[in-house]
Amino acid sequence: MIDLRVLRDDPDRVRAAQKRRGESEGVVDALLAADELRRLSIGDFERLRGEQKQLGKQVATASPQDRPRLLAHTQELAARVKAAEAVQADAAAGFARLAATLPNLASEQAPAGGEDNFEVLEELGQRRDFAAEGFEPRDHLELGRLLGAIDVERGAKVSGSRFYYLTGIGALLELALVQMAMERATELGFTPMIPPALVKPRAMEGTGFLGQAADDVYYLPKDDLYLVGTSEVALAAFHTDEILDTESLPRRYAAFSPCYRREAGSYGKDTRGIFRVHWFDKVEMFSYTTLDDSYVEHERLLGWEKEWLNALELPFRVIDVAAGDLGLSAVRKYDCEAWFPSQGTYREVSSASNCTQFQARRLDIRMRGDRGTEPVATLNGTLMASTRTIVALLENHQRSDGSVRVPPALRPYLQGRELLEPTR
């Protein structure tokens, strides 16, 4: 939810932000009208309720003779109070429903437009010239088969398409990456966490995943629980309904958890291998800061993501995601896209978002500031998404014989292995 003062005092700013996202500006007027209605109905209710309370006091102290006369009057008043309360509740609910659909105000620095209007900020690392090296690079699935690391056939047999088994060195590789990522995050001052992957509607709603992204979310109707698509959900909801000491900020958490995504609407896209799957594991960074600090924190998260990809010696670029592709909660988002030789293109492997106070307002996470309580800011960033990281490692560090070089930084987590070698 955005700051309602902005909506009231500067609706044009909200309209402009909607426009940059390519979304409806009409919702702004609808919201203003709903807010007006809501405030009027609150006034009505409070006036009647105040009257009722006054009379109630008189009844309590009235003599037995006077009492019947007073009661005759209050009975009818009680009915009106009840009606006014219902009107007020409806107005509040109507406003809340509408407000929930309004995305966060896209940053003015975020490029306007949709998915394709991103801006490339920088390119890092060294792309290999396989032609010069004299061999055709294999794709990750072929490499995964040679190494005995990935089994998608049995994944599909057991769970359906877009499921997989990591086997042998593949399983060890993921564990190594997870361990390395968690250690690095801890060294950076993050509190390591293992959060629940099933959450209640409040957490999902509060983080903004039940908006336009709702189709992508797994839901368990029997239990009214959602499977998270990222541990951002459980980490954001961790402090729900809390007031944090301002001195305790920034609070940084790094979580290892599975991520589940229905991938609705991506039929036929990235169908080969484990590039796009319904489940993967991830180490996620999450920060709670003040609003003012959130902008630098965003840069810090990006910086740590870059260090991570550099440590794995992956070539990648950083993009500034366009406003229309931000998702409901973020004002600005940086994606790190690794180079995938088999696809001849850069694809997302990590992402850092500044959600400012949007999620905190929905989840009621506040801090005690000089001006009383105010919402904190929340940010999230991928440190290590297992499947795409594995794909990038295999493809970028492969050798002509199908073996894969292990970057030195990762070797301590793989019993010192320098090379992953074909098992067949």
Place this chain on the structure above:
RNA sequence: GGAGGUGUCGCCUAGCCCGGUUUAUGGCGCCCGCCUGCUAAGCGGGUUGAGGGUUUGAACCCUCUCGCGGGUUCAAAUCCCGCCACCUCCGCCA
């Protein structure tokens, strides 16, 4: 899953049986002030959060807030129903 118990404004706690001057009691902690050579003690005051209004850096008034949601009633922390969380026991299970 079954039985019982508990849930009060940071923490602890009174109030609930028997509904109404409750503006929710007291203690601890914290903040401000007084006192004091300094500290401690003592004394006085303040200390949940949200929303609305008049005005606006302040302040003031009002409404809501006793786990959550309903109901009864002129009136609910208090009575009734449902839900949630925690504790104890039983069953099941990793």
